[in-house]
Amino acid sequence: xxxxxxxxxxxxxxxxxxxxxxxxxxxxxxxxxxxxxxxxxxxxxxxxxxxxxxxxxxxxxxxxxxxxxxxxxxxxxxxxxxxxxxxxxxxxxxxxxxxxxxxxxxxxxxxxxx
Amino acid sequence: xxxxxxxxxxxxxxxxxxxxxxxxxxxxxxxxxxxxxxxxxxxxxxxxxxxxxxxxxxxxxxxxxxxxxxxxxxxxxxxxxxxxxxxxxxxxxxxxxxxxxxxxxxxxxxxx
Numbered sequence: 247x248x249x250x251x252x253x254x255x256x257x258x259x260x261x262x263x264x265x266x267x268x269x270x271x272x273x274x275x276x277x278x279x280x281x282x283x284x285x286x287x288x289x290x291x292x293x294x295x296x297x298x299x300x301x302x303x304x305x306x307x308x309x310x311x312x313x314x315x316x317x318x319x320x321x322x323x324x325x326x327x328x329x330x331x332x333x334x335x336x337x338x339x340x341x342x343x344x345x346x347x348x349x350x351x352x353x354x355x356x357x358x359x360x
Numbered sequence: 361x362x363x364x365x366x367x368x369x370x371x372x373x374x375x376x377x378x379x380x381x382x383x384x385x386x387x388x389x390x391x392x393x394x395x396x397x398x399x400x401x402x403x404x405x406x407x408x409x410x411x412x413x414x415x416x417x418x419x420x421x422x423x424x425x426x427x428x429x430x431x432x433x434x435x436x437x438x439x440x441x442x443x444x445x446x447x448x449x450x451x452x453x454x455x456x457x458x459x460x461x462x463x464x465x466x467x468x469x470x471x472x
Contacts, residue, residue: 250402279458288364288448288462289403302459336402340456349457351402 250275250352252337258358264325267355269337271318275350277342278320280312283334283354295320296342324357332359364451364463371469378436380466382449385430389451392425393460394434397446406434406447410455436468444470 251270259265271278277296281289291304295314309325318339324331334354363385372378384392393408409416409423409432416423422435432449446467450460 277456277458279460281460281462286464288450288464289460291459291461294458304459338403342456349405351404353400353402 250337250339250350252335252352252355254355255353256356256358258360259327261327261329261359263327264323265327265357267322267324267335267337267357269320269322269339269352271320271337271339272350273318274341275318275339278314278337278339279349280320280322281336281338282306282331283336284330285333289336292322327359329359332357364449364461366447366449366463366466368464369467369469371471372439374439374441374470374472376439378434378439378443378468378470380434380436380447380449380468382432382434382463383430384432384449384451384461384463386451386453386461387430388453391452391455391457392423392432393450393452393457394421394423395448395450395462397448397465403448405457408457439468439470441470441472444468 253268279294280292283289292306294302298314311323314320336354338349338351340349366382394406395403420437424433446465448465450462
């Protein structure tokens, strides 16, 4: 197992721009979740994908969107960036058929919007 | 809506026990989790407890759940400097850890 890898580790964008964050999960991890963690706060659930379809969403606007690919990689896209989007974005994945809790978190992408 | 709350900061001496507390509001919470976050790292699952349990022990970690008061605690015995980190409690309505609701985190500082 190679864990969950996120790229890039740090990113600076300008307000109004679009950004794509990437996550590479372990083979067989067909469920992926994304979380936003603002500085000094706990992570907030953005959405979850299972077999390339969104099957759960938190309280985030439509300008937050995602994709999941058959090779166990996924993307988080954010359009029309706002200053408040500055945060650590965490990806987590697991096998949906696992009997036990099995989410593995990546180390995150630190996004700064200026 | 769901809400999970924690105290912000805890400082202990090396070798002492640490107790980190958490309260939650969602009555349908099925599983409650404790995560550890070190600087520059992602979240590491420490332990979890099912809502029909009162206590769970795993080596130096003891989780206590008071479902009536919706209160969860994590006790770390013989706390070491390597335990210094931010600790998050989280709740989920299922046993797979999907769509977690996290608390704001408790920063544990262990002094030598």
